[in-house]
Amino acid sequence: MRKSLFRKPGASQNRQQPEISASYSATAQERKEAFRHIFAYGKPHRWTFALVCVCAVLAILADLLQPYLVKVVIDDHLMEGRTDMSLLWLVGGAYAALALISLLFTYWQNNLLQHIGQNIVAKLRKDLFGHIQKLSMSFFDRTPIGSLVTNESSDTESISQFFTQVLLSLIRDGLTLVFILVFMFQLDVMLALYSSLLLPIIAIIAAVFRSWLRRTYQAARTQLSRMVAFVAENLAGMSLIQAFNQEEEQFKQFENRNRSYWKANVKEIRTNVLFNRSFDILGNVSVALLVWIGGMAVFHRELEFGVLYAFISYIRQFFQPINAITQQWNTFQSTTVSMDRLYRIFATKPEVRDPEPAQAVMVQPSGIHGEIAYRGVEFGYSPDIPVINRLDLKIEAGQMIGIVGVTGAGKSSLMSLLCRFYDVTAGSIEIDGVDVRSIPQSTLHRIIGLVQQEPFLYSGSIVDNVRMFDESYTREQVEEACRFVGAEPFIRRLERGYDTVLSERGSGLSAGERQMLSFARIVLLQPRILILDEATANLDSFTEQLVQHALKVVSAGRTTLVIAHRLSTIMHADRIIVMKHGDIVEQGTHAELIELDGYYRELYEHSKGGQGLEELQTG
Numbered sequence: 337m338r339k340s341l342f343r344k345p346g347a348s349q350n351r352q353q354p355e356i357s358a359s360y361s362a363t364a365q366e367r368k369e370a371f372r373h374i375f376a377y378g379k380p381h382r383w384t385f386a387l388v389c390v391c392a393v394l395a396i397l398a399d400l401l402q403p404y405l406v407k408v409v410i411d412d413h414l415m416e417g418r419t420d421m422s423l424l425w426l427v428g429g430a431y432a433a434l435a436l437i438s439l440l441f442t443y444w445q446n447n448l449l450q451h452i453g454q455n456i457v458a459k460l461r462k463d464l465f466g467h468i469q470k471l472s473m474s475f476f477d478r479t480p481i482g483s484l485v486t487n488e489s490s491d492t493e494s495i496s497q498f499f500t501q502v503l504l505s506l507i508r509d510g511l512t513l514v515f516i517l518v519f520m521f522q523l524d525v526m527l528a529l530y531s532s533l534l535l536p537i538i539a540i541i542a543a544v545f546r547s548w549l550r551r552t553y554q555a556a557r558t559q560l561s562r563m564v565a566f567v568a569e570n571l572a573g574m575s576l577i578q579a580f581n582q583e584e585e586q587f588k589q590f591e592n593r594n595r596s597y598w599k600a601n602v603k604e605i606r607t608n609v610l611f612n613r614s615f616d617i618l619g620n621v622s623v624a625l626l627v628w629i630g631g632m633a634v635f636h637r638e639l640e641f642g643v644l645y646a647f648i649s650y651i652r653q654f655f656q657p658i659n660a661i662t663q664q665w666n667t668f669q670s671t672t673v674s675m676d677r678l679y680r681i682f683a684t685k686p687e688v689r690d691p692e693p694a695q696a697v698m699v700q701p702s703g704i705h706g707e708i709a710y711r712g713v714e715f716g717y718s719p720d721i722p723v724i725n726r727l728d729l730k731i732e733a734g735q736m737i738g739i740v741g742v743t744g745a746g747k748s749s750l751m752s753l754l755c756r757f758y759d760v761t762a763g764s765i766e767i768d769g770v771d772v773r774s775i776p777q778s779t780l781h782r783i784i785g786l787v788q789q790e791p792f793l794y795s796g797s798i799v800d801n802v803r804m805f806d807e808s809y810t811r812e813q814v815e816e817a818c819r820f821v822g823a824e825p826f827i828r829r830l831e832r833g834y835d836t837v838l839s840e841r842g843s844g845l846s847a848g849e850r851q852m853l854s855f856a857r858i859v860l861l862q863p864r865i866l867i868l869d870e871a872t873a874n875l876d877s878f879t880e881q882l883v884q885h886a887l888k889v890v891s892a893g894r895t896t897l898v899i900a901h902r903l904s905t906i907m908h909a910d911r912i913i914v915m916k917h918g919d920i921v922e923q924g925t926h927a928e929l930i931e932l933d934g935y936y937r938e939l940y941e942h943s944k945g946g947q948g949l950e951e952l953q954t955g
């Protein structure tokens with residue numbers, strides 16, 4: 337059973353909890369919690385992390401020893417005028433071995449790290465999806481689906497980048513810097529001190545660029561999400577755009593967004609290039625100074641030539657890790673935003689919760705009779721706007737009840753409360769005398785079956801859609817259910833019959849056909865209570881007859897509540913409930929209500945007059 341049945345997309349008035357959006361910024365305490373929560377994902381991999389560190393250290397040492405070896409050859413061999421080749425061969429071999437060691441350990445380090453990253457992201461995605469599935473409808477009311485898709489895809493990916501890139505850079509590049517300084521001081525303290533003067537200059541450049549880089553990065557991300565949101569909305573509403581001939585206007589709007597994104601991207605790239613080039617310039621200036629100062633020292637025989645060579649190599653390598661760490665700053669920025677967002681979802685507790693085991697009433701779905709009682713029920717999506725006002729209603733087991741009322745009267749809300757998509761703010765709802773809040777939700781949702789106004793079909797075969805991918809139901813059972821509700825003739829007409837793969841949301845079928853498949857689901861799942869939000873789409877008279885027949889066979893023997901948009905559906909209901917502004921204003925059979933000459937009759941006459949059809953267009 338899908339929880340989204342009675343959800344009005346974007347209709348939320350519930351603003352008790354802030355929406356989880358890209359612009360959300362966490363408090364220091366929340367950020368700390370977010371870090372702790374996300375770091376916990378790395379904990380099971382701590383030994384692998386340790387191995388990564390070992391690999392990183394070995395690879396760095398192998399890299400940094402190479403200039404040192406050249407220094408040995410220059411100072412101890414060439415400058416000494418020695419002609420014996422054995423040392424040259426030895427050092428050459430050692431150089432090649434170091435290069436190989438560096439390659440191997442870098443490869444292992446990257447492999448291990450990617451393995452950790454993928455494991456973390458897979459677990460995070462799984463946990464997030466599982467958690468989102470348990471959240472209440474109120475959460476989905478205030479959270480755009482697009483942003484949840486982003487959470488599930490790019491936010492989890494950015495967390496993985498944190499473990500694979502940011503952490504690695506901090507470890508590898510941080511260690512490289514330390515080792516380079518150690519090597520330099522070990523070679524010549526004076527030159528090392530001169531070189532250290534670079535550190536404050538580097539720090540100033542990094543600080544200046546840091547905020548600039550962050551701003552341009554964020555601007556580019558904002559423009560990208562604007563463009564993605566625009567495309568998503570447009571694709572979803574393409575039929576409307578075409579029907580209203582809005583393609584050109586929408587294209588212009590897209591072009592504007594596309595251009596803004598392009599501009600922001602170019603700016604970001606330009607800033608990045610400028611930043612990298614500043615380091616390059618600084619690196620070249622440092623080498624020039626080193627050549628000058630060191631050259632003078634070599635000239636005066638105060639410094640060995642090999643040491644100068646090694647220094648020049650080290651100073652060149654010095655900028656690489658600093659550059660890399662600063663580059664990772666952007667990734668780190670987006671990671672913290674993602675961490676905040678994910679943590680906020682994980683910290684959201686379902687508002688509708690299962691009863692504590694001690695208070696739970698363990699009913700058997702098959703043993704339920706289907707008697708329903710609303711007792712003094714009050715409800716509102718936000719505390720200040722009541723939707724249902726102290727409502728009392730008793731429905732006998734096995735009855736068929738029609739619910740009518742103008743749009744916004746509260747019909748769907750009444751049904752959502754029965755399914756516990758939301759909890760009542762006062763009063764209670766009982767099934768066979770048991771408060772629905774005492775029944776575990778998994779049991780409750782097996783007791784109540786839903787047929788939506790726009791039945792949701794998945795991309796998959798007809799068989800899978802009817803059995804909701806639950807393979808404990810056999811194909812024969814599915815076919816029998818479809819035959820039972822009269823859906824078989826139209827299924828047989830499809831090219832691949834029961835194996836026809838439906839496109840997304842079942843768009844290849846008519847509204848009536850989709851409803852018939854929903855009825856088949858009910859026959860298969862056998863809930864004791866059936867809620868039907870009848871399709872408003874004008875069904876052709878043949879399909880309408882089929883749907884009517886299906887409803888008749890499906891509702892037999894179970895308590896059925898029909899939110900009626902067409903009078904023909906509920907004229908023969910045992911009782912019709914007439915709702916207005918969250919209250920039941922009239923109830924009785926069709927004949928009684930017509931006789932009463934009240935609100936129902938008014939609606940009836942109005943619909944007849946307005947449409948010239950025997951329909952009650954209430955929805």
Ligand SMILES: Nc1ncnc2c1ncn2[C@@H]1O[C@H](COP(=O)(O)OP(=O)(O)OP(=O)(O)O)[C@@H](O)[C@H]1O
Pocket residue numbers: 342343344347348349350477717723741742743744745746747748749750954955
């Ligand atoms: N998810 C929601 N968040 C906030 N308000 C909502 C939500 N769903 C419905 N409402 C509001 O609650 C009131 C009752 O809506 P409800 O959907 O129950 O009416 P309805 O009689 O079923 O209408 P319709 O026939 O159009 O489906 C309306 O004012 C509606 O705007």
